[in-house]
Amino acid sequence: MDSKISNNDIQPVAVLGAGSFGTAVANLLAVNSPVYLYARKPEVVEEMKSSREHNGVRLHERITPTNDLQMVVEQCTTLFPVVPSSGFRDLIHKIAPMLHPYHVLIHGTKGLDVQLESDIPFEEQRITKKQVKTMSEVIRDETVVVRVGALAGPNLATELAQGYPAATVVASPFNEVIQEGIRLLKNDKFQVYGNRDIIGIELCGVLKNIIAIASGGIAGMGMGENSRGLLVSRGMMEMMHIGKFFGAEPEAFMGLAGIGDMVTTCYSTYSRNFTVGNRLAKGESLQDILNDMEEVAEGVNTIKIVKKLTESAGLRAPITENLYRVLFENQPVNEAIDTLMKYPFNIDVSMPDRISEAT
Numbered sequence: 001m002d003s004k005i006s007n008n009d010i011q012p013v014a015v016l017g018a019g020s021f022g023t024a025v026a027n028l029l030a031v032n033s034p035v036y037l038y039a040r041k042p043e044v045v046e047e048m049k050s051s052r053e054h055n056g057v058r059l060h061e062r063i064t065p066t067n068d069l070q071m072v073v074e075q076c077t078t079l080f081p082v083v084p085s086s087g088f089r090d091l092i093h094k095i096a097p098m099l100h101p102y103h104v105l106i107h108g109t110k111g112l113d114v115q116l117e118s119d120i121p122f123e124e125q126r127i128t129k130k131q132v133k134t135m136s137e138v139i140r141d142e143t144v145v146v147r148v149g150a151l152a153g154p155n156l157a158t159e160l161a162q163g164y165p166a167a168t169v170v171a172s173p174f175n176e177v178i179q180e181g182i183r184l185l186k187n188d189k190f191q192v193y194g195n196r197d198i199i200g201i202e203l204c205g206v207l208k209n210i211i212a213i214a215s216g217g218i219a220g221m222g223m224g225e226n227s228r229g230l231l232v233s234r235g236m237m238e239m240m241h242i243g244k245f246f247g248a249e250p251e252a253f254m255g256l257a258g259i260g261d262m263v264t265t266c267y268s269t270y271s272r273n274f275t276v277g278n279r280l281a282k283g284e285s286l287q288d289i290l291n292d293m294e295e296v297a298e299g300v301n302t303i304k305i306v307k308k309l310t311e312s313a314g315l316r317a318p319i320t321e322n323l324y325r326v327l328f329e330n331q332p333v334n335e336a337i338d339t340l341m342k343y344p345f346n347i348d349v350s351m352p353d354r355i356s357e358a359t
């Protein structure tokens, strides 16, 4: 059994998942509260306890590493699940019997969940929107928790670890969840904005990863900044178009979690998604890149899901479709760019209710 935080302390909070971002979120939370940082592997917990570091990042003294999920869920009312989307439903399913309606869950995962309806391989299936869920929808599916929130914004874990000023968005339909996120996360170097459009904010974080892979590709081909400006603006229209299909409001994409995170991720070599595109453009295979990346690049899986979904829904998503061919059908990056340059639609920006015309 792991040690508990003393009852004399103020109410502890928990981060579930000790990857790069989970660790960064735990360090932010620890400025204001005692924090449990849950890792599933006992040896990782032991290493964190003895070195007081994780993956080269110093752990705040108020962080208690643990792999006792039951204890964490009993001790904390507010939990921050921050695991990759591929493990998210499993984790939530595991804690579901321990959760009560008084819990608050604010996740930081920038990926989608897809539930297949048969054993046919993913590649051969048609998928519909009802099979694709954001992480807040997974929490609502699997648990009795109602007060759900999402954390998204330009939050590269490497830069957070360096203590540079930054900000995030806490999104939830419930004002009390937003206020809880602000109370727990805000400090002198970290600003927190609220947004009621949780689906919109989740989709900003999810979809910008696609554009970040494309941006890494353009940088890797050495095609200059005009082409990147073109990609970022057309990419934003594509994100808004797909977002609208999910029920997101267009305004979400104009804020910190939308354009803010898009700029950060599309221009930073710290971004794993940017790095995937960059290395592909320089001639490496996707398999080789993924084999030697220790951290998750969610965009790779997101492209697969979004391409399938837009195809079956008849939505236009030219950047996603062409990137899919580069990643999974060995199309050279320069051919994808040629195709996009000949794309026939040429409306710049239309009114929000007519966004589909501009993609």
Ligand SMILES: NC(=O)C1=CN([C@@H]2O[C@H](COP(=O)(O)OP(=O)(O)OC[C@H]3O[C@@H](n4cnc5c(N)ncnc54)[C@H](O)[C@@H]3O)[C@@H](O)[C@H]2O)C=CC1
Pocket: 016, 017, 018, 019, 020, 021, 022, 023, 039, 040, 082, 083, 084, 085, 086, 087, 088, 090, 091, 108, 109, 110, 111, 155, 156, 157, 158, 294, 295, 296, 298
């Ligand atoms: N790293 C970053 O700069 C940012 C990452 N994110 C998002 O946060 C999520 C997590 O990313 P990272 O922490 O960077 O990933 P990572 O690849 O650094 O680490 C993932 C961690 O999750 C753990 N994990 C996976 N499945 C689990 C499960 N079922 N139960 C418990 N632990 C599990 C792994 O053991 C690993 O420690 C992703 O969706 C990512 O897009 C969001 C903002 C910034």
Ligand SMILES: O=C(CO)COP(=O)(O)O
Pocket: 110, 153, 154, 155, 156, 157, 209, 212, 261, 264, 265, 270, 271, 272, 273, 274, 296, 297, 298
């Ligand atoms: O979402 C991020 C920064 O806000 C992190 O992006 P990557 O997952 O591409 O590293």
